[in-house]
Amino acid sequence: MTPRLARWLTRLYPPAWRERYAEEFEALLEAGPSDLRTLANSIFSALHEHISPTHGGNMDQDPNSFNAMLRRPSAWLPLGMSLTALTMVLVSLAIGLAHGGKVTRDPDEGSIAHLWQLLMTVQMPIVLFFAIKWLRRAPGQTLRVLGLQACAWLASCAPIYFLHL
Amino acid sequence: MRSTPNVDEAEADQHPGHYSDPPLLVLASLAGGPKHGHAMIQDIAGMCGARLGPGTLYGAIGRLEQLAWIEPLPAEQRRRPYRITAAGLRVLRARLATLQQFTQAGHGRLEAL
Numbered sequence: 621m622t623p624r625l626a627r628w629l630t631r632l633y634p635p636a637w638r639e640r641y642a643e644e645f646e647a648l649l650e651a652g653p654s655d656l657r658t659l660a661n662s663i664f665s666a667l668h669e670h671i672s673p674t675h676g677g678n679m680d681q682d683p684n685s686f687n688a689m690l691r692r693p694s695a696w697l698p699l700g701m702s703l704t705a706l707t708m709v710l711v712s713l714a715i716g717l718a719h720g721g722k723v724t725r726d727p728d729e730g731s732i733a734h735l736w737q738l739l740m741t742v743q744m745p746i747v748l749f750f751a752i753k754w755l756r757r758a759p760g761q762t763l764r765v766l767g768l769q770a771c772a773w774l775a776s777c778a779p780i781y782f783l784h785l
Numbered sequence: 786m787r788s789t790p791n792v793d794e795a796e797a798d799q800h801p802g803h804y805s806d807p808p809l810l811v812l813a814s815l816a817g818g819p820k821h822g823h824a825m826i827q828d829i830a831g832m833c834g835a836r837l838g839p840g841t842l843y844g845a846i847g848r849l850e851q852l853a854w855i856e857p858l859p860a861e862q863r864r865r866p867y868r869i870t871a872a873g874l875r876v877l878r879a880r881l882a883t884l885q886q887f888t889q890a891g892h893g894r895l896e897a898l
Binding site: 637640641643644645646647648649651652657658660661662663664665666668669674 | 839840842843846851865
């Protein structure tokens with residue numbers, strides 16, 4: 621393959637990938653044929669790299685780092701559920717204050733209260749799953765994520781407790 | 786010995802059913818010693834007839850490197866050789882053991898036909 625075509629194909633890849641592999645990939649392309657199969661393979665692989673990047677094969681990326689742990693669904697789902705519950709309570713409070721000017725306990729729990737209870741309860745088995753799965757593999761980072769989940773859970777409970785809703 | 790009498794041998798020769806699991810093929814190739822991309826493609830083609838495209842090869846290399854199953858060595862001019870790590874060897878052994886179990890079971894069933 622000509623160096624020009626090899627360079628053009630390499631440019632289809634994301635910058636982080638190119639930073640790591642561009643030189644050796646170009647050398648490999650130049651050593652091989654420039655047939656349709658090679659072109660299609662390089663183009664589809666470049667597209668795949670954009671969709672599911674290997675981040676340039678960065679060896680420093682620890683799969684058990686705090687950020688990597690947070691990206692796991694069992695870590696961020698409970699956080700999202702707590703934050704959603706908290707937002708619902710705050711929005712409900714704001715609407716109540718805007719209309720009546722006073723926050724009171726509603727004896728007939730409405731749909732928001734039921735949804736809040738559901739969000740706060742359903743996340744428990746997810747947190748348990750996360751703890752069982754990751755505490756042995758990466759105890760430090762797992763405890764940090766669990767702490768964050770506990771803080772979010774308590775933050776969602778705080779308005780209910782302090783305002784006696 | 787022919788154990789599948791209904792299979793047309795000529796057809797089987799035309800479509801040998803190349804094994805295609807790029808990460809496993811790369812690990813198996815590097816188990817024979819460090820290699821750069823071009824050498825890996827040739828080695829894999831010699832091993833099982835599968836000819837990996839450059840994009841497929843580097844997709845596998847990127848993921849294997851991220852998993853720390855292979856590691857890069859200092860570049861030789863523009864080519865960079867890779868070698869399999871201890872973790873990669875453990876994974877390769879485990880995968881090959883599973884494949885061996887599978888092929889034994891498959892052959893056993895074919896013999897029974």
